[in-house]
Amino acid sequence: MFDLDQFIADLHAALTERSHQAVKEVMARAVSDPAALLRRIGDPEKPSLQVLFSAPELTALNVVWSPKQVTLPHDHRMAAIIGIYGGREDNMFWRRIPIPSTFQIEAAGGQALGTGDVTILGRDVIHSVINPLNKLSGAIHVYDGDFLAQQRSMWDPETLVEAPYDIAVVAAEAGMPLPAEHQLPSSSR
Numbered sequence: 001m002f003d004l005d006q007f008i009a010d011l012h013a014a015l016t017e018r019s020h021q022a023v024k025e026v027m028a029r030a031v032s033d034p035a036a037l038l039r040r041i042g043d044p045e046k047p048s049l050q051v052l053f054s055a056p057e058l059t060a061l062n063v064v065w066s067p068k069q070v071t072l073p074h075d076h077r078m079a080a081i082i083g084i085y086g087g088r089e090d091n092m093f094w095r096r097i098p099i100p101s102t103f104q105i106e107a108a109g110g111q112a113l114g115t116g117d118v119t120i121l122g123r124d125v126i127h128s129v130i131n132p133l134n135k136l137s138g139a140i141h142v143y144d145g146d147f148l149a150q151q152r153s154m155w156d157p158e159t160l161v162e163a164p165y166d167i168a169v170v171a172a173e174a175g176m177p178l179p180a181e182h183q184l185p186s187s188s189r
């Protein structure tokens, strides 16, 4: 069985070490046995954002993407460690255009992630996430800060103009309930 408390403790230790490799190893262990992980956090049945842990120094989310979902471009302003336990998460990376004429950001590469893959995104990364599959995809997203309270940006998908991040807009676009509705029941913590 996946031990959520141990996972959070291991992440704290790895983040304290400031070692990206240590953080990656903790996440790689967590997603190496998806069946054990899902027995603890629940089988994904619909698109959702489930808060596994939230504190000023660390946030852990279980993110389930709908089939063919494409998110708005957004930033995090903290490091993100992403581990895929089912399906795919394709990243499209963006960079700011120093002197924009129309769009404020431009495409800057991509990275495909499949089940068992782990990646670390630096604090300044801007990305869109794509689930290219006709089924749900699931991943654990960990951030080295208070992600749900962080002031950050999103970019309008049509105009690519920067705006303050609004989780209500993003959740509505993604057909997801807001994360507060999807916390683990206290009895299972």
Ligand SMILES: [Fe+2]
Residues within 6 Å of the ligand: 074, 075, 076, 127
């Ligand atoms: Fe993101």
